[in-house]
Amino acid sequence: MPREKINFGIIGLGLMGKEFASAAARWCHLLDDGPVPVVRGICNRSNEWDRQWFTANFPDIEIVTGNYRELLEDHRIDAIYCAVPHNLHEEYYINILQAGKHLLGEKPFGIDLEANKKILEATREHPGLIVRCSSEFAYYPGARRIIDWLNEQKYGRLMEVRCGFHHASDMDLDKPINWKRMVDINGEYGCMGDLGFHIHFIPLRFGWYPESVLASLQNIATERPSGDGTLVPCETWDNATVITESTDPLNGMPFSIQYETKRMAPGQTNTWFIEIYGTKGSARYSTHEPKAFYTLETRGREQGWTRTDIGPDSFIPSITGSIFESGFSDSMLQMLGAFLWEFKKDAAAHPFPAGHPEETHWSHKIMTAALESHKTGNKIIIKKS
Numbered sequence: 001m002p003r004e005k006i007n008f009g010i011i012g013l014g015l016m017g018k019e020f021a022s023a024a025a026r027w028c029h030l031l032d033d034g035p036v037p038v039v040r041g042i043c044n045r046s047n048e049w050d051r052q053w054f055t056a057n058f059p060d061i062e063i064v065t066g067n068y069r070e071l072l073e074d075h076r077i078d079a080i081y082c083a084v085p086h087n088l089h090e091e092y093y094i095n096i097l098q099a100g101k102h103l104l105g106e107k108p109f110g111i112d113l114e115a116n117k118k119i120l121e122a123t124r125e126h127p128g129l130i131v132r133c134s135s136e137f138a139y140y141p142g143a144r145r146i147i148d149w150l151n152e153q154k155y156g157r158l159m160e161v162r163c164g165f166h167h168a169s170d171m172d173l174d175k176p177i178n179w180k181r182m183v184d185i186n187g188e189y190g191c192m193g194d195l196g197f198h199i200h201f202i203p204l205r206f207g208w209y210p211e212s213v214l215a216s217l218q219n220i221a222t223e224r225p226s227g228d229g230t231l232v233p234c235e236t237w238d239n240a241t242v243i244t245e246s247t248d249p250l251n252g253m254p255f256s257i258q259y260e261t262k263r264m265a266p267g268q269t270n271t272w273f274i275e276i277y278g279t280k281g282s283a284r285y286s287t288h289e290p291k292a293f294y295t296l297e298t299r300g301r302e303q304g305w306t307r308t309d310i311g312p313d314s315f316i317p318s319i320t321g322s323i324f325e326s327g328f329s330d331s332m333l334q335m336l337g338a339f340l341w342e343f344k345k346d347a348a349a350h351p352f353p354a355g356h357p358e359e360t361h362w363s364h365k366i367m368t369a370a371l372e373s374h375k376t377g378n379k380i381i382i383k384k385s
């Protein structure tokens with residue numbers, strides 16, 4: 001029987017627009033009989049090379065435009081993947097929903113808390129639409145093991161969680177400035193807006209909402225070369241360390257989470273990690289060692305970590321051989337698989353759906369409080385509502 005097709009329009013054909021399309025192109029990798037994504041329309045501002053890459057590789061493309069509203073008005077489009085700079089999220093996401101299209105939007109889901117609130121209002125006004133925020137790292141097999149441990153309650157009483165995302169490319173002070181380093185386009189959150197949702201996602205999914213936030217932010221590279229080589233101010237935060245206090249909903253006990261988002265972390269290319277320390281068990285995973293899942297079960301005084309080499313054990317089974325390693329493009333495929341799963345009729349829920357709009361809202365609360373904490377030097381108390 002032919003499989004249902006979900007026709008996507010992609011707005012923003014840069015780094016992430018291409019990752020999305022490439023994942024859609026190897027849908028055969030997933031052992032699943034659900035709907036198939038089809039790249040039907042594309043939109044970017046001006047880059048002709050990007051458009052040609054898409055049209056040369058995706059024969060189902062019927063609409064190529066520089067005006068995103070043309071995709072929204074077109075009946076051939078069911079859903080939009082939107083990967084544009086943060087200053088456009090509010091306008092684009094709201095218009096996508098008002099046009100009646102499903103949305104997989106990119107983080108941070110609004111340039112700031114106010115923009116995020118407006119996107120969430122539009123989401124609530126369209127309850128029939130599937131709206132999710134893209135974040136892939138929870139779909140690495142090692143992250144899945146962390147999630148399994150949480151579901152199996154192997155940690156005992158939680159003591160401390162560390163989540164981080166470390167980059168090093170900004171260690172090159174000659175790297176030219178781009179929109180992600182400009183406050184008016186990337187947002188005041190700086191590195192947090194760029195990397196924060198990726199590390200907030202799993203903690204928020206498990207209900208570890210912050211009750212207080214204490215932050216230390218650094219702007220290390222205060223100038224960068226512009227296109228013509230002249231130095232211009234670079235005002236975004238490079239590195240952020242944010243400590244939150246939460247209550248474990250399983251037992252009402254308090255614990256702390258340390259969130260690190262760093263663009264200047266020596267030696268780290270694109271390292272996402274999570275470490276969970278509990279009284280009974282602890283576990284850690286880092287994309288720096290994609291095969292290694294570290295666990296420790298507390299038995300008396302002596303402690304020892306066990307390293308287990310894991311295969312590509314994913315939420316949606318795939319054809320990948322059981323001894324092969326996973327990478328970013330596999331996690332992208334799994335995350336997109338989770339989004340497509342929601343179009344299935346009569347299927348059991350996916351075990352770990354893609355980011356909910358409400359989770360992006362909590363992520364914004366953490367980042368907004370972090371800005372205030374750094375500015376005032378105070379620990380910021382977060383209201384529940």
Ligand SMILES: NC(=O)c1ccc[n+]([C@@H]2O[C@H](COP(=O)([O-])OP(=O)(O)OC[C@H]3O[C@@H](n4cnc5c(N)ncnc54)[C@H](O)[C@@H]3O)[C@@H](O)[C@H]2O)c1
Nearest residue numbers: 012013014015016017043044045046083084085106107134
């Ligand atoms: N999920 C992830 O792992 C991940 C990784 C990187 C970036 N992102 C997010 O994806 C989004 C895009 O980031 P990117 O790295 O792909 O950026 P990018 O600069 O590589 O691409 C941005 C694209 O947006 C297009 N664009 C800009 N203005 C436009 C307009 N007015 N109309 C239509 N298109 C326009 C550009 O032409 C370009 O194709 C951001 O929200 C970013 O935070 C997510």
